[in-house]
Amino acid sequence: xxxxxxxxxxxxxxxxxxxxxxxxxxxxxxxxxxxxxxxxxxxxxxxxxxxxxxxxxxxxxxxxxxxxxxxxxxxxxxxxxxxxxxxxxxxxxxxxxxxxxxxxxxxxxxxxxxxxxxxxxxxxxxxxxxxxxxxxxxxxxxxxxxxxxxxxxxxxxxxxxxxxxxxxxxxxxxxxxxxxxxxxxxxxxxxxxxxxxxxxxxxxxxxxxxxxxxxxxxxxxxxxxxxxxxxxxxxxxxxxxxxxxxxxxxxxxxxxxxxxxxxxxxxxxxxxxxxxxxx
Ligand SMILES: Cc1cc2nc3c(=O)[nH]c(=O)nc-3n(C[C@H](O)[C@H](O)[C@H](O)COP(=O)(O)OP(=O)(O)OC[C@H]3O[C@@H](n4cnc5c(N)ncnc54)[C@H](O)[C@@H]3O)c2cc1C
Numbered sequence: 001x002x003x004x005x006x007x008x009x010x011x012x013x014x015x016x017x018x019x020x021x022x023x024x025x026x027x028x029x030x031x032x033x034x035x036x037x038x039x040x041x042x043x044x045x046x047x048x049x050x051x052x053x054x055x056x057x058x059x060x061x062x063x064x065x066x067x068x069x070x071x072x073x074x075x076x077x078x079x080x081x082x083x084x085x086x087x088x089x090x091x092x093x094x095x096x097x098x099x100x101x102x103x104x105x106x107x108x109x110x111x112x113x114x115x116x117x118x119x120x121x122x123x124x125x126x127x128x129x130x131x132x133x134x135x136x137x138x139x140x141x142x143x144x145x146x147x148x149x150x151x152x153x154x155x156x157x158x159x160x161x162x163x164x165x166x167x168x169x170x171x172x173x174x175x176x177x178x179x180x181x182x183x184x185x186x187x188x189x190x191x192x193x194x195x196x197x198x199x200x201x202x203x204x205x206x207x208x209x210x211x212x213x214x215x216x217x218x219x220x221x222x223x224x225x226x227x228x229x230x231x232x233x234x235x236x237x238x239x240x241x242x243x244x245x246x247x248x249x250x251x252x253x254x255x256x257x258x259x260x261x262x263x264x265x266x267x268x269x270x271x272x273x274x275x276x277x278x279x
Contacts, residue, residue, distance in 0.1 A: 003041035010053040014060075014134060014161065017052055021159050022136060024050035030161060031055075032075060032109035035101050060108070060163060070167040074108025074131075081107060081120075087170060088126060088193055091177040092119040098185045108162040111147070114154040114217075116252075117187040119179070121148060122210030122218040126193050129167040135160035148217040173197045173206070176276030178269040182256060188212045189256050190265040192221075192245070194273035196233070203232050207241075209273070214249040214266055223247040224270055233278040242271035 011017040021028050027049035031037060040046040054060060060075035063084050070086055079102040081093035096102050096119050110120045111131055124131075124144040132141050133156055147154050156162060179191035191212035199205040207228045209221035221244070228241035246263035253259045 001042045001044060003038070004044065004047040006041075006048055007050045008053065009050065010056045012056050012058075014057055014163065017054060017057055017161060018134065018136065018159070020050070020052045021161070024048075024052065026158060028052055030112075032106040032112075033077065033104040035097075035105045036109065036113045036115065054108075054161070065169065068169050068171065070169055072107050072165040072167070074106060074162040074164060076107050076165075078102040078105045078107070078110075078120075086167075087173070088175040088177060088195055089120070089123050089167065091175060092123045092179075092191075092193060095119060095177065095179050095191075101185075107165050111165065112154060112156055112162050114148055114150075114152050115187075116148075116151060116216055116218060117213045119188065119191060119212060122191065122193050122212045124165070124167070125218050125220055126195050126208045126210040127167040127170060128208075129165065131156070131162050132164040132166065133157075133160040134163050139163075141166070151216040170195050170197075174277040174279055176273035178273045178276075179212070180265050180269060190214060190251070190262050190269060192266060192269035192273040194270070194277040196228075196274065196277035198233060198278065201232075203230060204228050204278070205230075207274075209245065209270060211245070211249065211266055214246070214251045214262060216250075216252065219249060221245045221247075221266070221270060224274075228274065235275075238274045238278065239271055242267050242274060245270035 029048035031051045031053045060073040078093045173195040176194040193210040195208040197206040207225045211219040223244035224241045231237045245266045251262035
């Protein structure tokens with residue numbers, strides 16, 4: 001399908017982009033990789049009157065580490081995350097769609113889009129990271145736990161631009177990422193991300209588990225985390241904790257899977273992700 005007519009600007013600075021967004025009002029939309037927005041426009045599910053392209057805004061595509069924090073510019077592409085050796089974010093980004101999508105899609109775009117089937121939102125939750133946004137009234141930082149409000153709905157205001165994603169580095173953790181889909185390049189039916197810190201005695205000093213597509217927002221599997229934290233990382237303890245992974249979830253049924261099947265997947269994938277992260 002062909003999108004409705006729209007105007008297009010490609011500002012050369014963040015200030016110009018903010019101004020264009022303000023002048024465009026509620027009919028303006030930011031364009032990053034375009035791999036979620038353009039399909040929606042082609043299906044006429046979105047019809048912005050103005051697209052404000054972020055691709056010429058400098059300084060949004062860097063990856064750096066300082067004081068235990070990984071900083072990713074909002075326009076960092078999935079491919080760059082996948083190949084940067086960042087642990088869990090790299091594992092998850094490498095499963096996104098195909099090379100073409102990973103070359104175009106951005107971390108800022110996927111987090112701002114807030115699709116519960118996307119891979120990176122749960123990674124932000126597991127890292128207990130944040131996004132930095134710039135708006136008319138300056139800069140603010142939104143913690144992962146406050147970002148995702150509902151299906152395709154985040155707490156980022158319409159006139160705000162995500163500039164950076166901050167992830168505490170999770171030094172000393174092991175990681176696991178398991179995603180279930182029918183074809184390799186599809187969105188997750190369910191995905192589970194796990195980060196485990198092993199204590200000197202081999203027990204689980206810290207356990208973090210992220211669930212993708214088990215609700216209208218990404219979730220942490222807190223019952224499983226609590227069940228395993230402090231316990232020896234044996235196969236039995238991991239299996240018992242994984243059995244609790246679907247507690248408190250409300251997975252949306254769709255053409256691919258019933259809600260019950262997704263709960264089953266969450267338990268199985270949690271066991272596998274925890275086993276990998278505990279190696
Ligand atoms: C065939 C296909 C398969 C896919 N499979 C997967 C998959 O398996 N897993 C997965 O996670 N994703 C998947 N995607 C989605 C892909 O990862 C997108 O790139 C991503 O969801 C959106 O990123 P983008 O940079 O393309 O954003 P865009 O499409 O440009 O924008 C998305 C939304 O975010 C807003 N936005 C963009 N940047 C900013 C910013 N800096 N600040 C504030 N708002 C902003 C836009 O206004 C828009 O509303 C797939 C896409 C396609 C086309």
